[in-house]
Amino acid sequence: MQLFTLAANVNLYDAPTGDxxxxxxxxxxxxWAPALQPAxxxxxxxxxxxxxxxxxWLDPSDYPKLQPATTPYQPIPCDRATVVSAIEAIIEFCEAARRVPHEYLWGGTVAPHYDCSGLxxxxxxxxxxxxxRDAYQQEAFTTPIAPRGATIDEVLPKLERGDLIFFGAKEKATHVALYLGEGYYLHSSGKECGRNGIGVDTLLPSxxxxxxxxxxxxxxxxxxxxSYLPMPNFCAF
Incomplete structure (x- = not known):
């Protein structure tokens, strides 16, 4: 396999065919991708x-956007203090994304259209x-605020601005939001059960x-x- 950098945004699909x-x-x-051949x-x-x-899965039309990497990918670790110092800029990123025309996009991680975990x-x-990448993976990666099964009333007093809020079924997190404070959170929610884009909702009764x-x-x-650090020799191929 060969390491590339992306010269422009690309879509990755979940199957060899389909949209x-x-x-x-x-x-x-x-x-990481197979080494490209002349043909x-x-x-x-x-x-x-x-x-x-x-x-x-990457479309052939996007192959020209792959440039052989000239340096290896080197993850940059950070600690909680670094995260805390970045929280306001992270929230402003989301607020700025909210202010431009957009809609919810399953799989979206690039402006202007995002899904929940992509945002x-x-x-x-x-x-x-x-x-x-995904909400359930983000839940597993973060430090729990309270034991699993704790109620909103038990969790709410412990929340800090910039924490992540998780929603879903008992078996798995399927949605994630960014906590703003005073019971409010920002998230990108879907078309059928949500706001078809980025909005603010509350954990309080409403x-x-x-x-x-x-x-x-x-x-x-x-x-x-x-910060998430890939495993050494992580390429799955």
Whole structure:
């Protein structure tokens, strides 16, 4: 396999055919892919992003956006103090994304259209802090605020601005939001059960149907303590 950098944004799909996104790769990210030949194949390539180890299928039309990396990918570690110093910039990233025309996009990690975990990942990455890609992975990566099964009333007093809030079924987190303080959180929610984009809701009892629906799916909260570091020799190929 060969390490590339992306000269422009790309879509990665979740299958060799079809239009369902797995994720997106922003310009300047590192990506593992089979070495390209002069006669490039016409089928999608299975590739892996370096920073979060996430995989997907790349369209042949995007092969010209792959540039052989001139330096190895070197993750940059950080501690909780670094994260804390970046929280306000992370929140402003999300607020700025909210202010421009956009809609919810499953698999979206590149402006202007995001899914829930894509927005969270992109906002932290804007400050050099990498998180895993999906909501359930982000939940596993963060430090729990309270034991699993704790109620909103038990968790709420312990939350700090910039913590992550997780929602979903008992088995798995399927949605993530960024805590703003005073019970409010910012998130990118879907078209059928949400706001079709980035909005603010509350963990407190409310007559709003969106906030009420997510309250019923509350799983817990986590605190980002460091940047995600891929395993040594992590390429999955």
């Amino acid at each position: 369902r996104l797995a994720t997106q790769g922003a310009a300047a990210r590192f990506l 490039q194949p016409t089928a999608r390539l299975y590739v892996q992003l370096a920073e979060d180890e996430y995989w997907g 969270i990942q992109a906002s932290f990455a804007s400050q050099g802090i990498w998180l895993p 007559a709003d149907p969106v906030g009420t629906a997510y309250r019923q799916q509350f799983r817990g909260a986590g605190r980002v303590a460091s």
